Amino acid sequence: MxxxxxxxxxxxxxxxxxxxxxxxxxxxxxxxxxxxxxxxxxxxxxxxxxxxxxxxxxxxKAAFPKVEKVLEYTLEKSxxxxxxxxxxxxxxxxxxxxxxxxxxxxxxxxxxxxxxxxxxxxxxxxxxxxxxxxxxxxxxxxxxxxxxxxxxxxxxxxxxxxxxxxxxxxxxxxxxxxxxxxxxxxxxxxxxxxxxxxxxxxLADVKVVFDVDGVVEKTTASFNNSALWLEQSLRCIGCGACAFVCPTCACFDFQDEQNTKKGVRLRLWDSCGFSLFTLHTSGHNPREVQSQRWRQRIMHKFAYMPEQLHVVGCEGCGRCSRACPVDMNIKEHLTAIGEMVKV
Amino acid sequence: MSDLIKKVTALLNDKTINAFIGYEKGSADRIRATFIRNEDQAQKLILNASCTQNLAGYLLKHEVKKLGKLGILANVAALRSIMQLASEFQIKDGEVYVLFANADGSLTEFTDFKSIEAFLETTDTGIKSEEQEMIAKLEAMTVNERWLFWNKEFEKCIKCYACRAACPMCYCHRCTTDVNQPQWIPVASHELGNLDYHLMRAMHLAGRCVNCGECATACPMDIPLNLLTYQLISPIKATFGATAGMKADAVYALSTYKPDDKENFII
Known part of the structure; x- marks a missing residue:
């Protein structure tokens, strides 16, 4: 309209x-x-x-709250x-x-x-x-x-x-x-x-600091650049503050809470920054170290979402950086990716 | 060039250490941890009154350990963390090279645990006065008032686990919170899940907390989590005579039994 x-x-x-x-x-x-x-x-x-x-x-959280009941059930003999x-x-x-x-x-x-x-x-x-x-x-x-x-x-x-x-x-x-x-x-x-x-x-004057297409292109090509991800994430302590304040992070977990008679199924926020996020029952963890989890966070927003959903998964609000206890600054990290000469 | 940069450069050049954990300028007016591996990177090191983060937690981070022999710029809380971690067999004597920044900017080197212990004996390791005031306020409350205070604080919790991640003593490979067979702590960030998590964490830190305050500083929701564990410091001392993080060979009060232990805390 x-x-x-x-x-x-x-x-x-x-x-x-x-x-x-x-x-x-x-x-x-x-x-x-x-x-x-x-x-x-x-x-x-x-x-x-x-x-x-x-x-x-x-x-x-108005549409995707931290805890959301999706099912109630009763456990009966029948x-x-x-x-x-x-x-x-x-x-x-x-x-x-x-x-x-x-x-x-x-x-x-x-x-x-x-x-x-x-x-x-x-x-x-x-x-x-x-x-x-x-x-x-x-x-x-x-x-x-x-x-x-x-x-x-x-x-x-x-x-x-x-x-x-x-x-x-x-x-x-x-x-x-x-x-x-x-x-x-x-x-x-x-x-x-x-x-x-x-x-x-x-309106506020918010300067453009990187070319998003260039960042998407370079991020997409950087999966194997483990030195880049390690360098950016050495100080990351693996909490979920960034994901939980983010307007676009959408990962979730399901948990059933029940006693012998009844239960509820809850949908809860989850974060790729947690080591538990990809831990298999076997004990194997495909994202074994924090740098791989940081890579996932950046690549999900700047490689996978553009590729699969045709949107960049970041609004540039900076909440993750403000909330980060150890000053992981996403704007700075993306700018550095954008400025890489060789991928 | 500052004394710190000179010192760290020399340590790296003579291979005493492979990496040094210190502080660099961060975003806006923030200071952050940095991991120095060569002379160029050493130029980023800074040291001022805002460098307050307890860096000792990084000594156990897998990818940091892989950098090789570590040096660290420690404050009093970090020294105590190192002592506590040593007493829990997480750091060996001589494994970490420790530099301490004195108030006048001069540096003290610690190459073994004995020297750290001796230093801590004559150092003020207590809780800050404003924190002491908050604890006094909490202790003056009735049980019900305190219950309401904490429930109101925990309402804000989003279970991002920043407190756990920031705590140098929360190094468990598999935290009780993450155990799901059986599920001790509800995963959900609801009333019971938040309460169980924070109380479990506080209990697990009783007699181990070195009052660095990283948990509260890390909390994005501004919950004064440090007060929970700080409140347990004096009862542990009064009951068992133990203070965390003062000796490398201390025996953890809550994991030992002595026939003459006071049992007045058992209801």
Whole structure:
């Protein structure tokens, strides 16, 4: 659909949240919790931290939570009875105040979970989420969205995007039919915007630091370059912080929790950074050392996903680097790969 | 050229060591670990008040060990980690070349465990005062208040295991958390899974924690995990007279039995 531009007053934001709440929509938004910023359900505008650069974790948990029940069952003499979770029961949800890299991160997740067999748990939650992103007025040294095809005002994946254009006014871009449907519920708060508003004036300046096509090409060719991966990962301690804050990491594990009578099947986040991730029952581990696991992380995003799903699996949000306890900086590592003369 | 760079270059050139674990400038204002194997790389070494990470955990990392004989820039916490790891038979005397940076920037060399022990005896190895205050606050709480405090903190946990990965004492080849036959600790990062994991980890570190605080520093969700294990330091000392990481041949309090052990902790 053709994009529509409207103006919303900052002073009407709290009315907006009230409207969403009165229609029964859960609203998920960034909330400050000490030093971390979580995306969680809010009741009113004053709980929302709109001035933060980025939430600590990405918004992916709205459709792909860290722990998700997918099945309940009972163990009876006559056999096992299954009570699957029905994705149709998921609620329509609004994701409010997330960043463009969160919204575009869902594009990668859509590609992963949309592959056959389709992942109904993710897809249904995603389908029922309306994403209102806020473009970025500021960035920091960890941001590199513009190097991976995104940007501080990138609208990919957003249904609506808000951009502050003065201290009183927000430019509202209505981008999808879902966005249009939601905007209709607060049409009384919107006025028409001038067609010639230059949004870019209000966005952070995020410099392009590498050529993504070159990085994809060189990463793809570097599987056997063990010296490269070892050099980059010597300080990596093999935790899952990077994967768990990442907007596009989608690996998961299933665990059954049961007693003698009943049980639940849970889907849980997993990470290729863990040594256990590829450990076989035999005791053999095809990714025996951390450098191989780091290679997997980079190659999955910059070789396998481009090849198989035609998307780069990275939004350049830099969350992994900020969260890393030992300062593994992905922007720096990708730049180094891009600058390699010989692969 | 700094004394550190000179020293490390000399150690590498005369083959005393093959690699040196130190600090380099990281992203933004961060400092990070670096693994120096030649004179060129040695130029990256820095030493300042922000170099606080306990690097001793790297001494057991497979790919770091494969670099050959290691040297390390140790702070007090790293010295204690080395002592504790030695007492647990993870590092042998003379296996690691240790440099310690004194407050005035001068360097002290430790080539054997005895000299580290002697140094630690006269060094302040205690918990920082702000951490002591937090522990005092926790101890002043009722059991119920403390339970609520920790449950609220654990709610934030995403089970990325950064605390375990950053801890120099969490070197188990197969952590109890990862054992699945039987499954002692629920894998899920839900209320019970988080609680079980952190309590198990704290118990496993009772009498072994060298109060470096790497677990809390590593946590991306800002959970003050160090307080859990710090709280166990004084009861262990009071009960068994043992402090972790002071002697290379110490016997771990919780893995030994003496007929005259106090049993007042048994409910």
């Amino acid at each position: 053709e994009k529509q531009l409207k103006i919303l007053k900052y002073s009407d934001l709290s009315k907006l949240i009230e409207k969403f709440r009165s229609q029964g929509f859960p609203v998920l938004a960034p909330v400050r919790k000490g030093k971390v910023v979580e995306i969680e359900q809010v009741q009113s505008l004053d709980e929302i931290a709109l001035d933060v650069l980025l939430s600590t974790q990405s918004a992916k 056999g096992t009875k299954q009570f699957p979770v029905d994705p149709a029961d998921y609620k329509e949800t609004i994701l409010f105040g997330v960043r463009p890299c969160d919204a575009s991160g869902f594009k990668s997740l859509d590609a992963i979970f949309g592959e056959e067999p389709k992942d109904q748990f993710y897809l249904e939650k995603k389908e029922k989420s309306t994403i209102i992103s806020f473009s970025c007025p500021v960035s920091d040294e960890y941001c590199f969205c513009t190097s991976v095809g995104g940007g501080p005002g990138n609208t990919a994946g957003s249904d609506l995007q808000f951009t502050g254009i003065s201290k009183d006014e927000i430019l509202v871009e209505i981008l999808t039919e879902k966005g249009e449907k939601l905007a209709a519920t607060f049409a009384d708060l919107l006025t028409d915007a001038a067609k010639d508003i230059d949004k870019s004036k209000f």
